Amino acid sequence: MSQQAQQLLDRHRETLDRAVEAISTRGVWSPYPESLKKYPEEAVKGAPQRFEALLKQPFALKVTEVAGQVGAEVSPYGFELGITYAQPEQGALIASMQAAMPAWRDVGAEARVGVCLEILARLNALSPDIAQAVTHTSGQAPMMAFQAGGPHAQDRGLEAVAYAWQAMSRVPATAKWVKPQGKHDPLVLDKRYHIVPRGISLVVACSTFPTWNTYPGLFASLATGNPVILKPHPAAILPVAMTARVAQEVLEEAGFDPCLVSLMPDTAEAPVTKELALDPAVKLIDFTGSNAFGEWLEQNATQAQVFTEKAGINSVIIDSVEQIKPVAQNLAFSLSLYSGQMCTTPQAIYVPREGIKTAEGQLSFDEVADTLAKAVEKFLSDNDRACAVLGAIQSPATEARIDKSRALGEILLDSEPRQHTQFPRARIHTPLLLKVDAGQRDAFSEERFGPISFVIATDSTAHSIQLAREVIGAKGAITLGAYTTDDAVAEQFEQLAMEVAAPLSLNLDGGVFVNQSAAFSDFHATGGNPAANASLCDQAYVARRFVVVQSRRHGQLN
Known part of the structure; x- marks a missing residue:
């Protein structure tokens, strides 16, 4: 593990341990404050001005090879954002991610989890700014945009990291296998076990909850070793782009390829999701949205593990x-x-x-x-x-x-x-x-x-x-x-x-409502009826994102 990644894990170890405990006890817990009063005054008061400074210009991200510029977001509150985003050339992006994946795989679970925890911590500090972006893409009112788009989304991301850590840490790195043979010397094998990511992960974001519904797939895949392509809804690119930029900064600082997390924006007139979803290198797909497209992914993207949250009759x-x-x-x-x-x-x-x-x-x-x-x-x-x-x-x-x-x-x-x-x-x-x-x-x-x-x-x-x-x-x-x-x-x-x-x-008749879902306690969807084929978040949601590959060779008794 790189020294930087070890430092990140050490920095956030208490948070990780508390998160693992929380998914077992299912009580009230979050490391990310849901009150704006808990954030620096300047961060809160300056957020509208920082949002305005992003408008009507290109948004800077690391891109392997640029195919073009896209962006036509219009705030549901009645004005154009005017922000453009670089659209990567798909073939170059896939090749770059495949080249970067072995180093991200081999560094190990501790390093990957440390990086994910640092990304979440920085996203939390950025919550007032993300709230502005969520408000003016999704239409959520400001307080809801702050809570659902900021700390509650981060909770769901951390929940996925905790499940991923739990699943990966249960697999030992090595084992000595000794089978007695009676009068003969025992059989001795030295075994090694490798956590191996499935491949490139495609996270298809929705327009109404561009972070809350995106972070579980992003962090479940990244923690388990898979590079992630974030494909935002054309109407809600900015919150996802801000997330990608934070992830790229942390990855690069820790010594990894920043494009392990990359943004693939598109337009309603020229969508790219189907083409991406059918790419043989894409092995994981997370989707939130319509029944029609969710079912299309389930039926056609057969080379990938597909996790869908669609619609139902609540x-x-x-x-x-x-x-x-x-x-x-x-x-x-x-x-x-x-x-x-x-x-x-x-x-x-x-x-x-x-x-x-x-x-x-x-x-x-x-x-x-x-x-x-x-x-x-x-x-x-x-x-x-x-x-x-x-x-x-x-x-x-x-x-x-x-x-x-x-x-x-x-x-x-x-x-x-x-x-x-x-x-x-x-x-x-x-x-x-x-x-x-x-x-x-x-x-x-x-x-x-x-x-x-x-x-x-x-x-x-x-x-x-x-x-x-x-x-x-x-x-x-x-x-x-x-x-x-x-x-x-x-x-x-x-x-x-x-x-x-x-x-x-x-019998809810007080301050808890049927349409609210608390991370670390409530399983959001079950995966057991047509509205969703997965739950946010449980072991099944993360365990299918990696496989365990073992090797064995003759060994010696100590």
Whole structure:
């Protein structure tokens, strides 16, 4: 191991040990503060100016051979970024990475993990700047962009490093194999075990969570010895480019080829992902995005291990509640947060048509639906708070989807545009809430990405469970929420969760929400239903990124 890499591991050893402990105990822990008050005042106050300094010019990165310049990002808050990025020549990039991989492989797990930990530490220090980039590419509101794009994304990256370290450190470097032979001398073999990376890793980033969904694949692959090509969404390149630059700086300082982590930007008009994904040298692919492209990767990139997080029908089943008001308030936040542009946002809310029991008496279906609609309306009644929660609609296609979805059911709460005081051209829309009958399955059993949800009248809670089982079984889900005051029904929900392999959130009515996922404690997705074929993060997510190659030779007893 190089001296620099050893120093990096020593510097961050406590963090690594705590992370390994955290993935075993699953409690609350993070080394990265989620409060801006914990960061230097200058770093926070100066972030907008540093962001503006990046605009309308090329972004500097190490590139093997430049094929051209790309970049046409437009902030969902209403202005062009004007940043261009060098697009590497694909053949030269692949060849360069293949040439650099043996040194990165042979340096060993400790060195690679030390480098990854230093990259994460520097990304954490850069969190206020990354928040600006995430805001003006994804449309996330500033506080969410800071937390989800900064420390929470870094948590997920560190979680992947911890699992990778755990998996690699369980393989001994050497062993002496001695088999007794009775009267004869024993058989003695000296064995060596090598952690061998699979090959080049392609991480395909999404536009809505360009760091949170990217860091697990990036760090799981890099820690296990695989060079990484970061392929950002054309609408959200900057946060991924900033990440690549930090990684390159640390790699170079530690004595490695900086292009072990490289950016491959493209345009919507000339995409490169399919060509990259089918390159024989690409052995790992991480993808977050649409069902159609995720399934294409799974079916066609057969030379690679493919990890996909796609879309599903996130569901909430309401059987009974103590009080409807805190439940409605909790769901109102979940439906409003980032305008429903989260892979965890509820879409299908099942309620028996005869209504539900509460401690305050029976509530009809319409009363439940109206209470939920009014809770959303009240929560977003203050425009400044609404803009701070909703953020902006990332894509014009989502804006158009809201309009088209109005015809799918009876409107309980219509989506309305909002004016941002600082960015008057921002795309901001409140949630659309529709009432439908269980028979209108075509309406609610397709993913409607964005602030679009359905309150579904069912024959009973048993019918709600059956519908959820069928829809999630066919389309998948990342989250499942449920409400009941009956322990027997709660057990039915627990069984449903296991049957459809969707994590259950039961009776949330306080400060925890169904669409939030905590690193080191919550497994994000399960890999057990059509919404995702992997979980962020577990042993299976990292162990498939390397193989163990052994050698053996005759040895001598000591």
